[in-house]
Amino acid sequence: MAVLNNKKSRVSDQVNTSSTADIAFLLLIFFLVTTTFPKDKGLAVVLPEPGEEAEVSQRNILHLIVMPSGIVDVKRGESQQVQQMRPREIEGLWRQEVSQNENLIAAVKTHPDASYKFMMDVLDALHSANAERISLQVLEN
């Protein structure tokens, strides 16, 4: 039978495209799953309303004076006694102080020439100690 020699080849001459869809869907799902929108992180504070000023008894204030060197001068209320501390020691101090006086307010006074990061270190320590009443000021002479 000579017809046999003319039989078409069984092998297809086209590239198999049936799996392209699967690849595309796989890519689609991969990107959908792995895309994360970077959420900003930071330390939240609530600023006072304009003109809002509250009189607070000196007894309830813990002054934290941030110096340009990064050292923090701690003063309790009216007392003139100054205790020098490093920012990382503030967390323990706050926990200790607030257990004695629940109404305590942290007044963070930063020297105008002190780097922002030193204020952040103190604020970070206060946040770590779950302090809620924080006042941010610049040190005035």
Place this chain on the structure above:
Amino acid sequence: MAMKGGGFEKNSQASSEVPTSSLADIAFLLLIFFMVTTVFQADRDRPIEWPEAEAAEKIDEKQKNILNLWMEGDGTVFINDQPYPMEDVSTVVAPLYADSERALVISIRGDRDVPYLYMDLLQKELVEAGVVRVVFAAQLEQSMQRERR
């Protein structure tokens, strides 16, 4: 010559399979659609050295209600890619704050070495604009790093 089977067993011309050749097009279309419609934040990042904080928390607010306020090391303030003099900040922020129905959160992205004087002026401007919710943006500090310092 008689036809095999009398012509009744001839194969149907219609394919018995669902045509899948357009599936790829659909998938790519979806892929391109999502790629095009995904919007990232509007303003570009400024070159700042981030401060670090251990207690930094994610800002719990929609992206559209967060306004980034950049402060570079020399005290220059950038809002939406534009530099502004310090005294103009409240006039720029106040209308944006009103538009957001007082839901706007200001994310202060300050350089870690900026003198605090500028930060204080900035806060005073924000108070003047009536802004209440402010976040000092920081990178999360790992406790390992902290111990090494």
